[in-house]
Amino acid sequence: MSRERFFADEHRIIDAAISLICENGYEKFSTRRLAARLGVSPMTLYNYFSNKEEIVQVTISTAYEKAFEAIQDDLRGYFERESACPLMGFVEMGRKLFAFSKQYPQMYALVFVMNFSPYRDQPSLVECYNYTFKKVFERLVDKNIEEELHRHIYLFQVLVSALVRNIYNKLGPTDEETFEINLLLAYNRLLKPFERYFAVCQGIQ
Amino acid sequence: MSRERFFADEHRIIDAAISLICENGYEKFSTRRLAARLGVSPMTLYNYFSNKEEIVQVTISTAYEKAFEAIQDDLRGYFERESACPLMGFVEMGRKLFAFSKQYPQMYALVFVMNFSPYRDQPSLVECYNYTFKKVFERLVDKNIEEELHRHIYLFQVLVSALVRNIYNKLGPTDEETFEINLLLAYNRLLKPFERYFAVCQGIQ
Structure with a gap:
């Protein structure tokens, strides 16, 4: 995977995470739901982030x-x-x-x-x-x-x-x-x- | 147990619950800790309150x-x-x-x-x-x-x-x-x- 592709995907994940949190709130946020929204397996997310905590952290910063x-x-x-x-x-x-x-x-x-x-x-x-x-x-x-x-x-x-x-x-x-x-x-x-x-x-x- | 005694005990439980929450915060509050503080078994508390939620509710009101x-x-x-x-x-x-x-x-x-x-x-x-x-x-x-x-x-x-x-x-x-x-x-x-x-x-x- 190219460097550009990697960052584009990371961006897409964060956008989806923001949407999910905006729609359903922070409490209902999970990597399972995020993966479903993106149409990928939860494991795919771990190519980009090491854990749920990191996704949440980057999402809130963004x-x-x-x-x-x-x-x-x-x-x-x-x-x-x-x-x-x-x-x-x-x-x-x-x-x-x-x-x-x-x-x-x-x-x-x-x-x-x-x-x-x-x-x-x-x-x-x-x-x-x-x-x-x-x-x-x-x-x-x-x-x-x-x-x-x-x-x-x-x-x-x-x-x-x-x-x-x-x-x-x-x-x-x-x-x-x-x-x-x-x-x-x-x-x-x-x-x-x-x-x-x-x-x-x-x-x- | 007399009516007076019942209310005196209830009062003591709520006081202890307030102290516990003040000392350790709401997140760490549990009936187990509350019972330990009072020197009674957790089951004893259920003579006075039907569940943890009721204790918390009465405690916050108080x-x-x-x-x-x-x-x-x-x-x-x-x-x-x-x-x-x-x-x-x-x-x-x-x-x-x-x-x-x-x-x-x-x-x-x-x-x-x-x-x-x-x-x-x-x-x-x-x-x-x-x-x-x-x-x-x-x-x-x-x-x-x-x-x-x-x-x-x-x-x-x-x-x-x-x-x-x-x-x-x-x-x-x-x-x-x-x-x-x-x-x-x-x-x-x-x-x-x-x-x-x-x-x-x-x-x-």
Whole structure:
């Protein structure tokens, strides 16, 4: 088997594993089901991975990266476009996270709720956060405010993640309208006061 | 066996089950270990409970009630004392939750992190929240502000619970000082603007 062929197959296995976990949840995932989905024997999988644990590990890493790449691509506009207020990028991140949790609830649970300890320090997760901070601070007029702004962004992100998680866990109202009201309220209280430190945010009400 | 004796024994079993879960976590809990802790045979437990599931269920309910009774007792001062600003009661609730998570991490995980779906609508949990809202709204001068205040209190509580949960999960700094800074920042942004609607909060800076 060629090197290209090997990696193409590995990719196909991981894609199928992500689909299976998204459809049925992590608990029901097994190499037997994965092999059936791919139309191969379970033994075939062991040409690519040494055990189930390795498949799961690579699958979760890949899921993380896919989730954050998708979110990050959409966010470039908010954080890099000259005419966009970068603070509003965090509102957009909240909306993306909410949409992701609704569209792929199993994947959302895997990446954001189950909190597998080896995976939560994922480079893609850390990178995504660092990228947004960097892009915001680049455009900050008054550098003295950096630490205070950082703390407010942190609180905003913790709050929005918790709102999405509560909706996923069906605690309180789960509709998009209520989420949007809470998201904007959080923005108004925690980030809006910093708009005056960004030339581009001045016009926004 | 007398009725009193029966309930006293039942109580002792639940106390031991709470201790065991607090010490070793839920995963390692078994009726065998529980019986060993009590110095009885596993069969003896079945005079009181029909199966392990029932023991766990009653134990978690009791843990919930203990957690909330303890927190609620401490909070009466903030929510009922004429001279205390009731909004500050929510800051105190945050501190209690943080202290609880540090003192009884296993119990905290059981009640607040694992999110066992049948237990999260616990009457004591709902009661505790309703009690604090009621006590705050009783003293609200302008009733038109009630809905807006309710939404802000909700956001504050979601944020503070998430901060404590992140600390438990060792995401970000876990020290008390950072928690206290974030807690007061959340208060200043979300609840402090409402102090002017409470006669008793006026003097607070």
